[in-house]
Amino acid sequence: MTDTPASKPGQTEVWITGIGLATSLGEGLDANWAALQEKRINVDEKGFAPYIVHPLMPVAFDSQIPKKGDQRQMEAWQRIGTYAAGLALDSAGIKGNKDILSKIDMVVAAGGGERDLNVDSGVLTAEAKGANAPGFLNERLMSDLRPTLFLAQLSNLLAGNIAIVHGLGGTSRTFMGEEVAGADAARIALARIASGESDIALVGGSHNGERKDLLVLYEFGDFNLKDKFAPVWARKDHAGFALGSAGAFLVLESKAHAEARGAKPFAKLSSVVADLAKRKRPGDMAATLEKLWAKLPKREGKGAIITGATGAEPATSEERGFLKSHADFPVRSTGTVFGHAMETQFPLGIALAALSISRGALFPPNDSTGTEIEMQGAPTQIVVVGAGHWRGEGMALVEAV
Amino acid sequence: MTAARDKFGRPVVVVTGMGILTSLGAGKTDNWAKLVAGESGIRTITRFPIDGLKTTMAGTVDFVSVDPFSSTALSERMAEIATQEALEQAGIGAKADFPGPLFLAVAPVEVEWPQRRELGRAVGQLDINYDDLLRISGGGKYSAYHHRFMFGSVAASLAETFGTKGSPISLSTACASGATSIQLGVEAIRRGETDAALCVATDGTVNPEALVRFSLLSALSTQNDPPQAASRPFSKNRDGFVMAEGAGALVLESYEAATARGAKILGVIAGCGELTDSFHRTRSSPDGKPIIGCMNKTLADAGMTPDQIDHINAHGTSTPENDKMEFNTTSAVFGDLAQKIPVTSNKSMVGHTISAAGGVEAIFSLLTLEHQRIPPTINYDNPDPAILFNVVGNKARDARVTAVMSNSFGFGGQNASLILTREPA
Numbered sequence: 001m002t003d004t005p006a007s008k009p010g011q012t013e014v015w016i017t018g019i020g021l022a023t024s025l026g027e028g029l030d031a032n033w034a035a036l037q038e039k040r041i042n043v044d045e046k047g048f049a050p051y052i053v054h055p056l057m058p059v060a061f062d063s064q065i066p067k068k069g070d071q072r073q074m075e076a077w078q079r080i081g082t083y084a085a086g087l088a089l090d091s092a093g094i095k096g097n098k099d100i101l102s103k104i105d106m107v108v109a110a111g112g113g114e115r116d117l118n119v120d121s122g123v124l125t126a127e128a129k130g131a132n133a134p135g136f137l138n139e140r141l142m143s144d145l146r147p148t149l150f151l152a153q154l155s156n157l158l159a160g161n162i163a164i165v166h167g168l169g170g171t172s173r174t175f176m177g178e179e180v181a182g183a184d185a186a187r188i189a190l191a192r193i194a195s196g197e198s199d200i201a202l203v204g205g206s207h208n209g210e211r212k213d214l215l216v217l218y219e220f221g222d223f224n225l226k227d228k229f230a231p232v233w234a235r236k237d238h239a240g241f242a243l244g245s246a247g248a249f250l251v252l253e254s255k256a257h258a259e260a261r262g263a264k265p266f267a268k269l270s271s272v273v274a275d276l277a278k279r280k281r282p283g284d285m286a287a288t289l290e291k292l293w294a295k296l297p298k299r300e301g302k303g304a305i306i307t308g309a310t311g312a313e314p315a316t317s318e319e320r321g322f323l324k325s326h327a328d329f330p331v332r333s334t335g336t337v338f339g340h341a342m343e344t345q346f347p348l349g350i351a352l353a354a355l356s357i358s359r360g361a362l363f364p365p366n367d368s369t370g371t372e373i374e375m376q377g378a379p380t381q382i383v384v385v386g387a388g389h390w391r392g393e394g395m396a397l398v399e400a401v
Numbered sequence: 402m403t404a405a406r407d408k409f410g411r412p413v414v415v416v417t418g419m420g421i422l423t424s425l426g427a428g429k430t431d432n433w434a435k436l437v438a439g440e441s442g443i444r445t446i447t448r449f450p451i452d453g454l455k456t457t458m459a460g461t462v463d464f465v466s467v468d469p470f471s472s473t474a475l476s477e478r479m480a481e482i483a484t485q486e487a488l489e490q491a492g493i494g495a496k497a498d499f500p501g502p503l504f505l506a507v508a509p510v511e512v513e514w515p516q517r518r519e520l521g522r523a524v525g526q527l528d529i530n531y532d533d534l535l536r537i538s539g540g541g542k543y544s545a546y547h548h549r550f551m552f553g554s555v556a557a558s559l560a561e562t563f564g565t566k567g568s569p570i571s572l573s574t575a576c577a578s579g580a581t582s583i584q585l586g587v588e589a590i591r592r593g594e595t596d597a598a599l600c601v602a603t604d605g606t607v608n609p610e611a612l613v614r615f616s617l618l619s620a621l622s623t624q625n626d627p628p629q630a631a632s633r634p635f636s637k638n639r640d641g642f643v644m645a646e647g648a649g650a651l652v653l654e655s656y657e658a659a660t661a662r663g664a665k666i667l668g669v670i671a672g673c674g675e676l677t678d679s680f681h682r683t684r685s686s687p688d689g690k691p692i693i694g695c696m697n698k699t700l701a702d703a704g705m706t707p708d709q710i711d712h713i714n715a716h717g718t719s720t721p722e723n724d725k726m727e728f729n730t731t732s733a734v735f736g737d738l739a740q741k742i743p744v745t746s747n748k749s750m751v752g753h754t755i756s757a758a759g760g761v762e763a764i765f766s767l768l769t770l771e772h773q774r775i776p777p778t779i780n781y782d783n784p785d786p787a788i789l790f791n792v793v794g795n796k797a798r799d800a801r802v803t804a805v806m807s808n809s810f811g812f813g814g815q816n817a818s819l820i821l822t823r824e825p826a
Contacts, residue, residue: 051535073682106677110573111552112509117531124521124529135452137514141613142453150614151682151812155509155552155573160813163679169691172677172815173581176509177553177571184570188585195592212531216520217512219538221547274568276560390548391557392568 011194015258015265016354018092018251020084023338024054036363041337043229050226053209054339056245065165075113075152078161081206084247085162092251102169105198106159107189109181109205109343110174113153115213119144182346183386183394187272189252199257203250205344209243223312231336232311233371239313244339248348265401266354271296274394289322292395301380304362305329306353308345312389319387330375336366346386346394353382353398404825405657408704411591413825417664418491418652419764420483423751424460424645433768436776437797441629441750443643449609456621458628459607460645460752471513475605477555479648484601491652501597503569504585505556506578508606508756512550565599575811579759580819584673586653596658602760603648633780634717634746635724635788642718645752649760668767669822672703678814689730692816696734699818707735714766714807717746718753728788744790749779759809766805770823774799
């Protein structure tokens with residue numbers, strides 16, 4: 001009912017013609033690809049100890065966000081996303097192309113921006129020391145909050161900043177809801193292009209994992225990886241995710257639109273499906289993943305799976321069970337390498353699937369448990385899996401054109 | 402049957418159920434009676450201390466209680482109540498088995514001050530920083546707060562309660578969110594993915610920090626006394642919007658599916674349009690082109706011309722900039738008709754329900770079509786001479802209304818419009 005197979009008769013093929021990546025491994029496709037080949041992982045075990053995060057590899061924001069004033073109006077998650085979106089537009093060859101940018105449809109998966117930790121700590125400290133006047137909080141917030149911080153926190157202002165900085169004048173929708181928001185963003189953008197409602201779309205998200213306020217939120221549920229890094233598949237007795245900083249954007253385009261402007265595809269996005277398992281009993285989530293798997297178009301080519309498995313339990317064990325029943329598909333975990341970038345993980349998975357197909361090889365395994373195995377030859381079909389740490393399941397099929 | 406498809410060959414999308422909750426009360430009957438009577442739901446805030454605030458009134462929904470209180474919990478509860486009303490009217494599906502997806506317009510979710518203060522107290526020392534908070538956050542004591550403050554939590558809960566199908570979408574397009582949720586539902590039905598969709602918009606975020614944030618951007622009215630007179634769209638002395646809470650829920654169906662099951666059709670979503678403005682984070686492009694484009698796209702989507710619109714349910718926030726911009730852009734699209742078509746702003750009475758506004762006002766537009774009566778824009782005693790709208794000032798007006806345009810414009814360059822009609826064209 002909420003599936004988006006582009007393979008219905010009369011529906012147009014949808015190509016991935018642009019990819020923008022800014023991650024803990026670096027910026028751009030070559031840097032990320034090279035790091036994957038070298039099995040490099042960038043974790044910070046000290047800065048947020050005992051919590052582990054994958055910090056953003058520093059980038060020159062000026063190159064995509066030339067106005068310092070624009071940069072100042074954003075918090076890190078928006079800068080990362082606006083930067084990665086610019087890379088995607090460059091990659092698709094449409095940066096500055098007013099005709100196309102004036103009609104491009106944007107679907108962004110977003111969380112929210114960081115808090116001003118000093119303001120929060122100041123209020124709590126003053127209250128601990130006895131400040132208890134009825135209007136104390138109001139007065140402190142009125143005097144201490146930066147007026148523009150609100151705009152740097154608002155979910156839809158990632159899309160807003162992308163529009164302002166890169167001159168996008170089409171449409172703009174922001175989906176929230178952690179991991180599956182990334183799948184739903186791709187699902188809706190694909191459905192709109194496949195049905196002819198849209199010709200071209202910018203889809204993706206960004207996440208700043210280097211935030212103590214986010215660590216608090218996930219610590220409520222004991223979801224943070226602590227003390228020692230391990231690949232996602234080796235965390236069973238030491239469960240959790242290491243937040244990652246990443247921006248991942250894709251340009252999706254109808255085949256006809258791409259061909260008319262001579263754009264070359266990395267791959268095609270054939271289908272995106274998503275669901276909400278109840279996750280009340282063991283096996284609920286795995287059953288939903290099987291259901292989604294069955295909904296994807298037939299896989300006859302040389303297949304692989306790229307998953308955003310988080311390392312959180314019980315979701316990751318359920319997913320491991322699902323993967324075992326498809327053991328003929330080599331698996332790669334983006335969580336191990338990039339950390340967990342929440343809303344951004346699914347677009348990141350699609351990006352890496354398209355990149356692997358276009359470069360004629362799946363990147364090598366990075367795992368000590370044997371869950372990830374070597375793959376010989378070029379993949380022609382890659383299934384992207386994204387099961388949320390708490391709720392929401394998504395899946396996509398990326399295929400060679 | 403010709404009515405099952407629109408002139409572009411797409412399935413006609415109709416409304417078969419509506420539920421609403423605002424500061425005026427719960428339910429369509431109560432809201433409509435108060436709306437046409439010109440009653441205001443704006444009052445002095447009692448939920449939290451107002452000392453030190455520049456704006457001390459809002460359209461709070463105080464008759465719905467949630468425990469423990471959070472804006473997110475209130476948003477969820479209001480959405481449930483509105484959805485329940487919409488489903489009862491539609492009579493669709495079975496209990497906890499709605500035959501289609503959920504599109505939810507909801508305010509961005511975050512940990513709130515009551516919870517943050519609880520953590521602070523639990524730290525138990527005089528100097529508190531985030532490392533201290535982190536140290537005491539784990540271990541399961543606060544696991545309910547993880548669930549509560551996930552962005553997807555409200556949608557996940559509604560999806561489970563009402564048994565919607567597939568992955569529910571939580572969305573934010575700022576003050577246009579409600580309209581976007583309807584647009585997503587319309588598109589899903591037009592694409593043939595589903596026969597029905599549940600489109601819900603909710604916002605319960607009148608809390609100290611949210612109020613301060615808008616206040617620091619000088620967006621809110623400070624005419625606190627009397628609070629009922631603060632929201633004065635199109636008036637010369639308007640000085641900002643009034644924050645408010647509420648929820649609206651619509652059951653959308655294809656005309657074909659609705660008639661096949663004998664459902665009563667309450668109205669038609671004839672057209673939707675959106676266009677982003679890349680001029681500024683909070684201000685509209687001075688030439689108004691994105692808003693003009695948004696209205697034109699919506700007319701084109703409905704296959705209609707300006708002379709077929711006989712009422713405009715304005716965004717009408719009561720901010721100095723919005724109302725003037727809305728008149729100028731409407732004039733660019735409608736020409737002289739912009740001064741003839743009756744225009745009203747529900748926000749004069751219920752305030753600005755932010756993420757919920759597009760849904761709430763779509764429902765008021767549909768009730769306007771049903772009752773052939775346009776609710777007033779109250780506090781319209783001192784018309785802005787630069788805004789030459791035919792404002793339905795202070796008193797409700799009977800009128801022949803066949804097609805309403807409802808506008809929503811938001812921070813981040815979000816513009817969305819809907820056209821609602823009584824019958825399929």
